[in-house]
Amino acid sequence: MRARLVGVAVHLPESRLDNAELVRRVSSASDGFVPPADLVRRLAGVTTRHLMPDDWQASDLAVAAAGKLLAETGTAVGEVDLLMFASASQDLCEPATGHIVAAKLGASCPVFDVKNACNSVLNAIELADALIAAGRYRRILIACGEAPSRAIRWRVADLAQYLSAFAGYTMSDAGAALLLAPGPAGPADPGVLACAFTADSTAWQVGTLPGGGSAFPRDPERTYFELDGAGLRKAFEALGPELPLETLRRLGLRWEDFAVVAAHQVSLDYLEVFRSGLGIPQDRLVVTLPDHGNVASASLPLQLVRAREESRCGPGDLVALVGLAGGVSLGIVVLRL
Incomplete structure (x- = not known):
């Protein structure tokens, strides 16, 4: 199953x-x-x-x-x-x-x-x-x-x-x-085909929303996002492209086999750097950032819904969900719809 x-x-x-x-x-x-x-x-x-x-x-x-x-x-x-x-x-x-x-x-x-x-x-x-x-x-x-x-x-x-x-x-x-x-879990059956994650937790301080926890329980000045943009980008780049590429190799797949590759979007500039570094074809992406902003963990579901509405994916198609998160972590889920 x-x-x-x-x-x-x-x-x-x-x-x-x-x-x-x-x-x-x-x-x-x-x-x-x-x-x-x-x-x-x-x-x-x-x-x-x-x-x-x-x-x-x-x-x-x-x-x-x-x-x-x-x-x-x-x-x-x-x-x-x-x-x-x-x-x-x-x-x-x-x-x-x-x-x-x-x-x-x-x-x-x-x-x-x-x-x-x-x-x-x-x-x-x-x-x-x-x-x-x-x-x-x-x-x-x-x-x-x-x-x-x-x-x-x-x-x-x-x-x-x-x-x-x-x-x-x-x-x-x-x-x-x-x-x-x-x-069922046959090779052509729909479902989750693979999940893989990695993290570099030494970079947790580059992007935070500090208030409300035990460190700053009542400081109103700590209730706003604090971000070192250059540090966050450097931390993501240090994780490298190996995790998603190895996941594809393990499945015997290439990016061209996917109808859609949904990737978390922080900025258009970094999305292009990320896409290029992984070798994802431009036409596989679903770009939602300009019109909808960064919707955090709702970003990948939003891209999947938009792709479905645009008839870019449907039953039987392969889709990849590639996530980036503060902390910092990188993950990929491969699905057959």
């Missing part, structure tokens, strides 16, 4: 924030500082992002996506026997946000959270595959709610502080959901 992907759905809040409005908001909240008008687009390639309603939480984004997925797949919430909330965001430090999602959905199954920055959903897929293969569960719902807009620094003292908080200006709110169930 292997886990097969029954369905995937996303929820994107209707409210949008373009770069001009971003500059206006930062300028009006700050004492004389005005951000360079085109800096976010030039450095990251982002032109607009989604903002969830003020009275929503990360769990609401996850519930919106999960409700859409259950309806699309004809799955009753009572048929789900494990719910994983997989996200960099969370409603509270305690309890697990999975409980809040389950309560809002009306689910009564076991729950837990999976948290590994922008690779949270990718790690949850690996866990779901292992648990289904072991016969522990039959229908696993992975629900994701990313709410980075709550960690945007609007009041900025100067350019140095703006650049330190720059990651927040590229990010976007979104919900995502995936449903996995058992299926």
Whole structure:
């Protein structure tokens, strides 16, 4: 047996924030500082992002996506026997946000959270595959709610502080959901064909959101993203291309065999560096960053949904999900739809 992907759905809040409005908001909240008008687009390639309603939480984004997925797949919430909330965001430090999602959905199954920055959903897929293969569960719902807009620094003292908080200006709110169930494990059968991960945890300090944990439990100045962009890129480059390339060799596959290669997107510049370094054909990518921003761990499900809507992939096709996350970690999941 292997886990097969029954369905995937996303929820994107209707409210949008373009770069001009971003500059206006930062300028009006700050004492004389005005951000360079085109800096976010030039450095990251982002032109607009989604903002969830003020009275929503990360769990609401996850519930919106999960409700859409259950309806699309004809799955009753009572048929789900494990719910994983997989996200960099969370409603509270305690309890697990999975409980809040389950309560809002009306689910009564076991729950837990999976948290590994922008690779949270990718790690949850690996866990779901292992648990289904072991016969522990039959229908696993992975629900994701990313709410980075709550960690945007609007009041900025100067350019140095703006650049330190720059990651927040590229990010976007979104919900995502995936449903996995058992299926046969023949060579042509749909399902998860491979999962592989690596990490360099010595680089954990290059990108952080420090507040709310034991290190900075009550410091409001630590509730914003802090990023060393050059250090993050250097850490990712140090991981190298070997993990995904070895995964493909083990499966006897080439990038050209895939209908779609979904890769996490932090900036358009680094996406091209990453694509070129791995030898991924340009036409296999699904570029969502300019119009939707960096939606953290919802990025790969979003790209998969967009590819499906554009008829770029369908039943029987191979897709690869390649994740990059602060910490730092790199992962790949290979699926046959």
